[in-house]
Amino acid sequence: MLLKGKVWKYGENINTDVILPGRWCHLYLEEDLAKHCLEDLDPDFVKKASPGDIIVAGKNFGCGSSREIAPLAIKAAKVSCIIAPSFARIFYRNAINLGFPIFESDECYQKAETEDILEIDVASGIITNLTKNEKYSSTPFPEFMRMIIQKGGLKGYISERIKRS
Numbered sequence: 001m002l003l004k005g006k007v008w009k010y011g012e013n014i015n016t017d018v019i020l021p022g023r024w025c026h027l028y029l030e031e032d033l034a035k036h037c038l039e040d041l042d043p044d045f046v047k048k049a050s051p052g053d054i055i056v057a058g059k060n061f062g063c064g065s066s067r068e069i070a071p072l073a074i075k076a077a078k079v080s081c082i083i084a085p086s087f088a089r090i091f092y093r094n095a096i097n098l099g100f101p102i103f104e105s106d107e108c109y110q111k112a113e114t115e116d117i118l119e120i121d122v123a124s125g126i127i128t129n130l131t132k133n134e135k136y137s138s139t140p141f142p143e144f145m146r147m148i149i150q151k152g153g154l155k156g157y158i159s160e161r162i163k164r165s
Contacts, residue, residue: 001122009055012060014060016067018041019037033069033076034078057083061084062091071095071098071102075095080101083127087104097154099154116129116130125137
């Protein structure tokens with residue numbers, strides 16, 4: 001599976017309060033969550049971003065509260081993935097459980113810029129910057145995590161496993 005999109009680059013310690021501000025935590029429809037994605041960090045993000053675009057950010061992405069709707073809002077905004085040197089532990093698991101791919105790569109964070117076009121090979125973890133003709137590495141997911149992502153999240157993965165047994 002390949003992901004391809006334009007980069008939106010942000011700094012370090014992007015917390016769940018700016019990913020989806022608390023005043024919107026009562027929302028539950030994905031299209032409503034998407035409208036408020038990153039609005040306290042970049043108020044025009046949802047107006048500027050296109051489906052498939054990629055967020056590249058600094059270390060500790062998703063720190064703060066454990067709200068599962070933070071990665072859901074990003075996924076609902078049609079972002080294809082996030083690349084950062086590190087993620088808050090709970091955000092990482094919430095993203096995978098929702099079937100939303102996130103990749104750890106300090107090299108990508110250091111070298112990629114807003115509006116670069118990236119292509120990510122999910123199986124190998126290789127990130128190709130098509131704009132700069134560079135390749136960056138990230139830690140590839142274990143097979144079971146790739147399957148969770150491919151099935152759209154933990155619910156789809158478990159449903160598929162139950163069907164097979």
